[in-house]
Amino acid sequence: MTTSWSGQHARAGRLGVLFAGLGSISTTLIAGVHAIKTGIGRPIGSLAQLGGLDIGAPGSPKFSYLRDCLDLVALDNLVFGGWDIVKTDAYAAAKRAAVLETGLLETLAPELEKIRPWPGIFDNRFNRRNDITFYKKGRQFLDLADQVRSDILQFQDQNHLDRSVLLWCGSTETYLEPSTAHETLSGFEAAMRQSDHAVIAPSMIYAYAALSLGMPFVNATPSRTVDIPALMELAQRSGAPVAGKDLKTGQTLLKTILAPGLRDRMLGLEGWFSTNILGNADGETLDDPAAFKTKRESKLAVLQSMLRPDLYPELYGRFHHDVRINYYPPAGDNKESWDAIDIFGWLDYPMSIRVDFLCRDSILAAPLLLDLALFMDLAKRADLAGPQEWLAFYFKSPLTSNGKPAEHELSKQLIVLQQQLRRLAGISSATPANA
């Protein structure tokens, strides 16, 4: 491999990448970036590092790698930090996550051990673990947000950073009912002052802190977090880009690749049954029906939106769709999904597809987070505030503005992403596809 992954783009400055939740995904990302910088790993899966763009004029295509046409922060200039509710450094956390091989982790241990989390935000209402002691205390939720803000500012200062992004990577939070206090920033801040557990989840406090600093915020999980009008209002006011929610990795990724193809061919759908077995902490959390409710909602909407029963009632008017997640310790961080897809064709003759996907959750998620950190930073520098719809490519439940339905189809999400990247690269953008 002749490509050098580091050293470019020094002029883009130094970027802090802060994780709320130092778990499998974040440690896999941190370890990976160190491995890549030292030449013992490759950033497979990262569009920012490997992908390209047509930067030609309409009709005369010209390919460029993103790293060559965008002013992305260099890997050498990323500085990692974060919060957790368990007091272990990134090396210990990565070891517990058991995603990466021991050999690689040992090699990277000196770098990883340096990363020690600040105490996180913990609320038993949203996370059923009962052995947590390492968390911030305060009179009201606003105090906790203040502590998060000063962690950030101090970290920027110490590390001579130009900017930072905050990525929420904690466990899926228990389902949270919508509340009127979510509707307006003033209502939300009132609830913050009252430390109202029925309204405000820990992830919202991180979001509030980051957004109030005008800092980009990414929700990697299915929790509601920033997806409430109150925080969107704050993001707009402070000029903070926002993206989420729920990284699109295994089964849903495949679904948003496969289903559009079946629809493009006008093949009918009778049923789609999706089961998952996984053995990591996420699997354990989702064994709790209350947490799974949050996730299931996120997973089920996808097919309806892509298949358009309204336009194709003969094909998609009454399919049965279900998703199950099962905790199966032997799988470890390897997530296996099995999909039974029952379709029908000419004269309603039935056919079927069975897909067994042996994937690795954190391996698929880490490069997405890397892209998001770099692209959100671009967005910030381009003064794009609020939900970044062009990043729908990365999420199971993409945030949109004003209740617009989200685009779920992977190939269309990529077209939108590329259009925006062309704009950010200063290329006189092509007209959007009329598809």
Added chain:
Amino acid sequence: MTTSWSGQHARAGRLGVLFAGLGSISTTLIAGVHAIKTGIGRPIGSLAQLGGLDIGAPGSPKFSYLRDCLDLVALDNLVFGGWDIVKTDAYAAAKRAAVLETGLLETLAPELEKIRPWPGIFDNRFNRRNDITFYKKGRQFLDLADQVRSDILQFQDQNHLDRSVLLWCGSTETYLEPSTAHETLSGFEAAMRQSDHAVIAPSMIYAYAALSLGMPFVNATPSRTVDIPALMELAQRSGAPVAGKDLKTGQTLLKTILAPGLRDRMLGLEGWFSTNILGNADGETLDDPAAFKTKRESKLAVLQSMLRPDLYPELYGRFHHDVRINYYPPAGDNKESWDAIDIFGWLDYPMSIRVDFLCRDSILAAPLLLDLALFMDLAKRADLAGPQEWLAFYFKSPLTSNGKPAEHELSKQLIVLQQQLRRLAGISSATPANA
């Protein structure tokens, strides 16, 4: 179902749909159209019958069904005919094919029995069956072409047809070496006069006959057929639209849906092993390595073209790709494909996908042929001659002009198809996607 599938578009006139080869696909199509016309079947899988288009101005999308915005021939106005080398009517042929249920075939028997093939063109050099007696005789190949032409003209006359299309649906022909006689029309016609078996396969004689009448010609099989400069020259001269080759149905269809998604996510590919088991006549033919050579070539090129190892050497520089077809009588017309897809992600960690697709060859192919007959007729009326690249959506090895590489990605093929349909619908077309 409230939609009425027939009766529209009377002004588009009456169209002859002629099959060279009355086998499983063509009889499934013919029987299906009759079933649909009488309300006992639905045209699932047909874009022309069920699909739609954005006919709005850029920025203000407006959905229309194709049947409402295009001047397609109505199903009631399709008249079917064809050639075969076995003297059985369409009812007997459909029964032998064993694709459709006996009950349905019995109901349609009166309509199907009316369709009796003309003697076909047979050459033992390209088809190893040794029990064939029902075929055209002539002093030279040109005589055979003349006979085909007069079959067509007589059929048009008897049935009061406005136009016809010819669809080549015969068995895959034994691999044919390129020859200088394929390079020019004059060279080809010299070989026709000499009845040169080393140069000219039966399917080429059908193609020559159709093109010389300026008639649309579709190659549904992997055989070379019309894919030689000589016949392309003839198509241009006579104003005949041409499309091919090899209908994209089961495994390759899935491949052109899945692979682009993996590439969009920058996931690396280590290997893709595709096996097929099928029990129909096609399976038996392809058990002959000489015939499979033709098919395999068609199947293998697809991945290279979509994955772009030139741009992404780290990801696709050295994957192993193989395709096998096995004759397995218990499968009947049901074709089952099993794909082992070995990918890698972040830091080269391996993951894998296994896909088992239980499909039905003719059920998937029939609606594609219906679309092709209708769209090729549109092309003819719009004076589009030569290879119709916008129909790449339907083929494993799409024909292109001037050696241009073909687009294989399903979602991009559809965008191109829709652009062209917008033009044919008289809509001020959107600019092509710059993807």
Added chain:
Amino acid sequence: MTTSWSGQHARAGRLGVLFAGLGSISTTLIAGVHAIKTGIGRPIGSLAQLGGLDIGAPGSPKFSYLRDCLDLVALDNLVFGGWDIVKTDAYAAAKRAAVLETGLLETLAPELEKIRPWPGIFDNRFNRRNDITFYKKGRQFLDLADQVRSDILQFQDQNHLDRSVLLWCGSTETYLEPSTAHETLSGFEAAMRQSDHAVIAPSMIYAYAALSLGMPFVNATPSRTVDIPALMELAQRSGAPVAGKDLKTGQTLLKTILAPGLRDRMLGLEGWFSTNILGNADGETLDDPAAFKTKRESKLAVLQSMLRPDLYPELYGRFHHDVRINYYPPAGDNKESWDAIDIFGWLDYPMSIRVDFLCRDSILAAPLLLDLALFMDLAKRADLAGPQEWLAFYFKSPLTSNGKPAEHELSKQLIVLQQQLRRLAGISSATPANA
């Protein structure tokens, strides 16, 4: 096929086969027997009809079909009847079950329509359906048992039957807690007098009625039913053979074939995850966690018993085993099971097996019930009372005497079955395998 399936064994007399529950399994059996008798079907899956036995002396094997060496009742001499809580004849019930093709059912309609159920026993405590009106009323449970008995006796009289067997085929009943009233016959009868819903489920009332007549009773379902000391006591007293519980059909059948093979090879097991999707009434019932609890217990015990963690702690000391059943309407009566089996070999290297079994529940179950009816009748004639352990071959949770652990391994169950059949055939039996 030259074998004639009917007409033999007239001397074995006429046998009533009574189903408590005229659902998919029983109607598939009834329709099948009629189809076989009229030569339009084959009794695939029935050991009694197709299977054989070594009837030679030790060392000089001699094969005989069971139908030739055992005095089984002929198919022509089976007379079917039964109870249900929905008032539909067997034709209507078979049609609703949608297991068999319409064509076949129409042909058999005259025979099936004759079979009209008597009102069944219904108790909302054990079956959550709320639209049931067709059931027996009585002052106490003993009255209901009396009514069942007189249904039986009248049926025997009207049909000139020599003997009858009763097969419990109702929906899985809600989980029933053990009770002291289950311990003795007198306690049980007291509860019968008090109509104690906390102690006695409908299936127990059928069992009580049959056993008190000395009639063979089979429990085809996972419900406890006859598996209580009180009813075993009654069976011993009245000389009634008893068999159960839960017919071993799809996934568990495969498990008891596969797992012993892995153990024979001393391959370790890390995990076995079993999921099922099914769309019939059974699937709907088992969607209710209370009913599934009964079933799950029955399904989970199997592996422990066969793998013997006590003897092979290195191999089976800590595997993870789980079973899920999901209601998925598109599957209909087709039950699909998917098993993820994670094993390890030499030096603990991991390997895995994935099994996708597309089976048909009632198609697999019907021949088992036929065998059970015939073999239980043999047992009755041989004066074998109480649990028939030699019929373990047919069940997921075989009944045993005196708390003995059940044999689950299919090949060993068959050896035991064959030993007993040899005895019943009057052959000086070989010594049991010392395995």
Added chain:
Amino acid sequence: MTTSWSGQHARAGRLGVLFAGLGSISTTLIAGVHAIKTGIGRPIGSLAQLGGLDIGAPGSPKFSYLRDCLDLVALDNLVFGGWDIVKTDAYAAAKRAAVLETGLLETLAPELEKIRPWPGIFDNRFNRRNDITFYKKGRQFLDLADQVRSDILQFQDQNHLDRSVLLWCGSTETYLEPSTAHETLSGFEAAMRQSDHAVIAPSMIYAYAALSLGMPFVNATPSRTVDIPALMELAQRSGAPVAGKDLKTGQTLLKTILAPGLRDRMLGLEGWFSTNILGNADGETLDDPAAFKTKRESKLAVLQSMLRPDLYPELYGRFHHDVRINYYPPAGDNKESWDAIDIFGWLDYPMSIRVDFLCRDSILAAPLLLDLALFMDLAKRADLAGPQEWLAFYFKSPLTSNGKPAEHELSKQLIVLQQQLRRLAGISSATPANA
């Protein structure tokens, strides 16, 4: 793990284990035994090390581990050696085989490097590699056999061995036509003197050398090798036990577990299609149709023998069975098999099973070879000469005496094995199962 795998049975003496072919299987075995002796590995998959036996009197079962009731040679007293046609020590060979992890191999390097092969026997007629220089030369084949013999005797002397066994583990040899010279020992020896390449393959020369010393010989491969009357005659004369052929590991192992279960249930078989993808040297060899012919024959016979179409013509009278092996480098030593099994039940309704087995060839084979070395040594000490039919458990094509059909069913093979082990353990053996 509290069991100690070494140190027992010192009185059984020291045993030489000689491999003709130091490839993946033999090096995996050697490395594994060293790992086990030093406590860093476990002998999973070895019946001799982990398995047990009922040593009780009939009717009163008593379990004993084999290691406790048989006088097996202790792992500490096994000494490994062998021949190869590539001059690399066992460490280098194991590394090239890439079965075991690098970390483990490094740890064991000092032990493995000591094992250096003697030059092997090479014949281009049977092995198409053209880069081989490290092989024995001689005037005639008898000279080569002499050299093998003196390798063995010298090795025994140097290592103070009591006895040795020779295991043929070379590449599958090209198919060898039967010849009259195979019929008698004198004919064979004449061909040895004439160095007749049309009659004698390299593996036969090893066999001849071992047998002439009265030494146990095992054929781990599908090559004919010892399976000719001439060598059987020699084995009987010299008192040498013989076992083979073709270790039963992945797909065929599963077949001999699954198929008997389907037959026990009287389920019909319509077709069984088996495909394999593997990337090791064996896969490359078997890509050569001439070598595959040998293997395919071995693989296809299995089903006929177990399903008994003669007894069950309705069920097994006309199933379609095929086996394919495909070279697929990404699989490495991991062999993946995919089986499509099409069955039918009651009234001929079709059902299907799909099995995907991700196995590891050498990991499955190594413990089988260990068992065979130890059990063949027991046989030698018990004066059992010629084919050891009781070891059929380990082979795809078990050797039998006098043309008897082989038993393929795994559970029955184990019963036979256990009977023999009981005899060897000096237990008054139970009567064989009459099954």
